[in-house]
Amino acid sequence: xxxxxxxxxxxxxxxxxxxxxxxxxxxxxxxxxxxxxxxxxxxxxxxxxxxxxxxxxxxxxxxxxxxxxxxxxxxxxxxxxxxxxxxxxxxxxxxxxxxxxxxxxxxxxxxxxxxxxxxxxxxxxxxxxxxxxxxxxxxxxxxxxxxxxxxxxxxxxxxxxxxxxxxxxxxxxxxxxxxxxxxxxxxxxxxxxxxxxxxxxxxxxxxxxxxxxxxxxxxxxxxxxxxxxxxxxxxxxxxxxxxxxxxxxxxxxxxxxxxxxxxxxxxxxxxxxxxxxxxxxxxxxxxx
Amino acid sequence: xxxxxxxxxxxxxxxxxxxxxxxxxxxxxxxxxxxxxxxxxxxxxxxxxxxxxxxxxxxxxxxxxxxxxxxxxxxxxxxxxxxxxxxxxxxxxxxxxxxxxxxxxxxxxxxxxxxxxxxxxxxxxxxxxxxxxxxxxxxxxxxxxxxxxxxxxxxxxxxxxxxxxxxxxxxxxxxxxxxxxxxxxxxxxxxxxxxx
Numbered sequence: 080x081x082x083x084x085x086x087x088x089x090x091x092x093x094x095x096x097x098x099x100x101x102x103x104x105x106x107x108x109x110x111x112x113x114x115x116x117x118x119x120x121x122x123x124x125x126x127x128x129x130x131x132x133x134x135x136x137x138x139x140x141x142x143x144x145x146x147x148x149x150x151x152x153x154x155x156x157x158x159x160x161x162x163x164x165x166x167x168x169x170x171x172x173x174x175x176x177x178x179x180x181x182x183x184x185x186x187x188x189x190x191x192x193x194x195x196x197x198x199x200x201x202x203x204x205x206x207x208x209x210x211x212x213x214x215x216x217x218x219x220x221x222x223x224x225x226x227x228x229x230x231x232x233x234x235x236x237x238x239x240x241x242x243x244x245x246x247x248x249x250x251x252x253x254x255x256x257x258x259x260x261x262x263x264x265x266x267x268x269x270x271x272x273x274x275x276x277x278x279x280x281x282x283x284x285x286x287x288x289x290x291x292x293x294x295x296x297x298x299x300x301x302x303x304x305x306x307x308x309x310x311x312x313x314x315x316x317x318x319x320x321x322x323x324x325x326x327x328x329x330x331x332x333x334x335x336x337x338x339x340x341x342x343x344x345x346x347x348x349x350x351x352x353x354x355x356x357x358x359x360x361x362x363x364x365x366x367x
Numbered sequence: 368x369x370x371x372x373x374x375x376x377x378x379x380x381x382x383x384x385x386x387x388x389x390x391x392x393x394x395x396x397x398x399x400x401x402x403x404x405x406x407x408x409x410x411x412x413x414x415x416x417x418x419x420x421x422x423x424x425x426x427x428x429x430x431x432x433x434x435x436x437x438x439x440x441x442x443x444x445x446x447x448x449x450x451x452x453x454x455x456x457x458x459x460x461x462x463x464x465x466x467x468x469x470x471x472x473x474x475x476x477x478x479x480x481x482x483x484x485x486x487x488x489x490x491x492x493x494x495x496x497x498x499x500x501x502x503x504x505x506x507x508x509x510x511x512x513x514x515x516x517x518x519x520x521x522x523x524x525x526x527x528x529x530x531x532x533x534x535x536x537x538x539x540x541x542x543x544x545x546x547x548x549x550x551x552x553x554x555x556x557x558x559x560x561x562x563x
Binding site: 158162203204205207208212275276277280295358359360361362363364 | 405
């Protein structure tokens with residue numbers, strides 16, 4: 080334990096300077112809404128149109144398109160800043176990775192379309208480049224930033240509309256699918272151990288075991304919930320054997336409802352953006 | 368009494384497996400391998416684009432033979448090296464892989480630089496598409512390398528620090544090679560394609 084403290088101190092002395100270097104970068108705003116304009120260039124109508132457009136897309140296809148406008152990304156290149164933003168925001172659904180970010184750095188006169196892993200086939204670099212080159216940049220060059228962004232979003236949304244994606248009902252929290260099997264596994268193991276060592280010990284081991292497995296797979300909250308659930312269920316075996324299945328099912332349901340609220344990012348009408356999508360640097364950049 | 372003892376032993380074994388960092392090492396080792404295969408894939412993607420690029424440039428700038436040949440040679444060399452996860456256990460192979468890729472980056476950026484001298488080439492639709500693809504791939508390479516660097520950093524810290532270093536030794540997990548600063552500089556100088 081002593082060593083561990085020493086190690087952490089050493090680690091901090093290495094990490095802290097790195098942290099300070101990071102602090103000089105442009106901070107990433109929280110994803111409170113799908114259109115964030117820190118440079119104040121969007122007209123209110125354009126902004127409203129874009130928001131409606133991307134929310135409609137999310138409802139229709141599940142894909143998440145967001146817009147971020149900053150004055151500058153300096154000292155980073157737009158590509159570096161962009162990948163940091165999407166790594167934080169996690170646009171798109173988990174496992175489907177169907178998010179797109181349109182990033183504009185007004186003073187740097189740079190624009191980038193960052194495409195999620197799952198859309199790289201349908202929105203390849205060349206198409207992203209053409210949207211920038213043929214749709215966005217002509218308007219930017221004419222001084223119409225607001226119009227260029229709106230046209231760009233329209234083009235991106237239009238492209239995604241034509242893509243064959245899993246329907247939005249396919250929920251994003253695939254890990255939650257494992258809650259039930261784990262609870263059943265813990266319950267069965269607890270019942271077996273209980274018959275060997277007595278129900279109290281069996282319930283204890285099963286509860287702790289479920290918690291440990293749950294903790295490696297899910298969040299801490301989910302692990303505690305599952306552990307307690309299994310503990311209680313196995314303890315219930317002590318008295319009667321009837322009705323346990325029913326109770327288990329009900330417990331599982333109410334539990335699932337509680338954890339699913341812990342999503343990323345902010346939420347607004349039509350569901351929250353930032354559902355766990357991943358990016359690998361696909362897309363295109365341009366300057367005007 | 369005996370029962371409680373067995374139960375306790377089970378708990379202690381479970382906890383100590385976690386405490387000695389075995390699971391962490393496993394997980395981080397897996398992450399390094401995944402990050403590496405991503406790096407390799409992105410380099411492969413770049414290599415796949417080069418023959419087309421060379422052909423298009425040839426159509427407009429055939430007499431830039433030297434630059435074109437250099438790119439082709441560098442590509443052949445880079446793609447001839449093994450790039451699977453076994454490279455990570457062999458510092459020499461890792462270094463060779465890095466050098467071959469950075470040589471290819473260099474010759475590729477020279478090729479794109481001379482393209483600037485040929486307005487007709489620059490206006491060619493095929494060339495512009497290829498340029499956009501190469502630019503995108505260079506960015507993916509940067510992202511993949513950054514993630515690899517982070518994954519190896521985390522892994523190496525784990526297997527060097529107490530008490531997980533004992534576990535690492537016991538199960539034969541060695542320090543993995545990382546991209547050097549020198550090479551990070553080379554990435555920063557990777558071809559930057561612009562469309563002014």
